[in-house]
Amino acid sequence: MNFRETDLQHLWHPYTDIDKFERMNFPVIQSAKGVRLRDVTGREYLDGISSWWCVNLGHSHPHIVNSVVQQSVRLQHSITGGMSHTGVIKLSEMLAGVAPGSLNRIYYASDGASGVEAALRIAIQYWWNLGQAEKKNIISLSGAYHGDTLGTVGLGFLPRFHKPVEHVVNRSVQAPAPHCFHCPFEKNCSLQCFSGMEEILRERALTTAAVIIEPVCQGAAGIRIYPPEYVTRLRELCSELDVLLILDEIAVGFGRTGAMFASDLAGIQPDIMVVGKSLTGGYLPMSAVVATSEVFDSFRSSDSKDRTFYHGHTFSGNPLAAAAAIAALEVFNSEDVLEQSRLPAALLQNAFSLFAGIPGVHRSTALGCMSSLEISEEAGGSNTATRMAVMALKMGLIIRPLGPVIYLWPPLVTGKSDMEEMLSIFGECLKSSLRQTRSDNAQRKLLGSHKPSEFARQEHRES
Ligand SMILES: Cc1ncc(COP(=O)(O)O)c(C=O)c1O
Known part of the structure; x- marks a missing residue:
């Protein structure tokens, strides 16, 4: 051919x-x-x-390849809606074990963008569940990239990529992003760039469901690496103002920054973390939204209110991808990849x-x-x-x-x-x-x- x-x-x-x-x-x-x-x-x-x-x-990597090959003769697909399978259970326990702090509830999606979409819906519905539906907006950083679906494009909006759909995209509120390559304060950085985020968040906290950022590095904007202290400050502010913090660790998670997750560098725990890409070693598409029990428990229905999360993907927790992810985590530990x-x-x-x-x-x-x-x-x-x-x-x-x-x-x-x-x-x-x-x-x-x-x-x- x-x-x-x-x-x-x-x-x-x-x-x-x-x-x-x-x-x-x-x-x-x-x-x-x-x-x-x-x-x-x-x-x-x-x-x-x-x-x-x-x-x-x-x-x-032979261990990941073997794991997928063996899984492929056992079980190729089975849904996670209303039932479960052994692979996704094992993977979830492992992920909860490595996730920052007490993040321990894992929802699976198919790729980075669909993981971010799920995280946004979880954050918005969390406040609806609590009877605070007015907290529905999302704040992100200018130049952010969280995927290419219409919902995720609205979070960042890179004109070079997204101009043709600008007229249909629902843009989030965007705070000025840290940009160390062009920082006017670089010689005496005391995170002056954080003030833009602080101002916007204080002004809008009552109507904001969550802030989402790519912690420590805005990837597609041009590998803009910025200090972990920015993330630490944001965590403190979100806690003070009662706004959820979503960290998109799709690109930087699993060791890329020198720590398991970028949030470890900042010494904080988000309310929701999204991982993808290297979750399976990069061998099969899968992403995961990792949330606290507090977020998860808000989705329990009561007699008067159905709080079920009606959002799902056919391949959520797919057994082959789960087998790759389990093996990737095993390699990470056994070979001390960090x-x-x-x-x-x-x-x-x-x-x-x-x-x-x-x-x-x-x-x-x-x-x-x-x-x-x-x-x-x-x-x-x-x-x-x-x-x-x-x-x-x-x-x-x-x-x-x-x-x-x-x-x-x-x-x-x-x-x-x-x-x-x-x-x-x-x-x-x-x-x-x-x-x-x-x-x-x-x-x-x-x-x-x-x-x-x-x-x-x-x-x-x-x-
Ligand atoms: C930080 C971040 N979030 C989300 C995505 C979207 O992931 P995917 O391409 O798997 O949809 C990317 C992709 O590069 C990314 O870098």
Whole structure:
């Protein structure tokens, strides 16, 4: 089969510009092991983005694969509405064991966005259950990303992605987000950025059901890492004003920040936590909303009021996904993945502090196995970041730009030599893309042209 041609005839790729894609020599992946993906021609690629931030434990881990294979001959699907199955019971006990504080009631959804949707409905119905239906609004952070369903798009709204549906989206109230790359107070940070959230929350607490944030790092906004103390302050304020706190740990949960959950870094417990992505090691789609008993108990019906949560997914708690999640948690513990992640985290920290000194790099940051840098506007911003990602792919490293930000988000189990190889390719592509942008700019100046560079398109064509 000619995979490329057949793909171009039938597939509709997410977050992919159709014309650029059609010109591109894109990889068609056939297998993967550890931190490497292999395409149909046998070419290998280092997975610098953990396959959209979820394959934290590396690809083809034998324990997770075996667990899914064994489960697949036992039970493939059985519903969790009005009945249960052994896998989802075992997983729930394990999740309650690792979840922050007393979070112990687990509701399953299918992916990150559907998990967030469920969390929002739980928060809104919680207040309705208590007879306080006026507490129905949600506060989020500007630039937040919580998924691509219409409900979750309203929480963040990234104009670049969501403009075409702006007119139908119900926008939440958004507080100004911490943005350390462009902070006016960075030299003497005492979380002045929190005042925007505080003002909005104090003003609206009586009508607010919950605040939802991506703790410690706003991912899709551009890997904006911010201090855990912001989350601690928010917890205190939500408790004071009687507003639920929802932490969306879909991207940062399960060790990404160097702690099991980002809330551990902040030393707090949310009322509701949403996890997904690496819950199953990234092997099968599943998300979970983890709530306190207090939230759960409010859903008990009484003679006068039916408080049942009428919200569900066909594949809620699917046995195959549950088997993957159980095995992923077992690997996490038995292989001490948090400890393993210290090595790639230290290498990232060191490299990104050096990258910060390269002319054209506006700022760089790293926390745990998340790291990012921003290309300054004068150095080409998002054009240079795109150019860099195209170059890296040619050199066997998968990275993706987020506007002018380019990041490395490797599996937590990346070993020394693989991490060094990723960083070496990353550094080489960074310098070389900056150099090429400079030379493009110089040439344009010489020719007196003010037209924006077309290099990204050319490079897609060439690759
Ligand atoms: C913080 C966060 N929440 C929610 C989502 C949505 O998850 P999914 O793509 O599985 O729907 C993402 C996806 O990147 C995310 O980063």
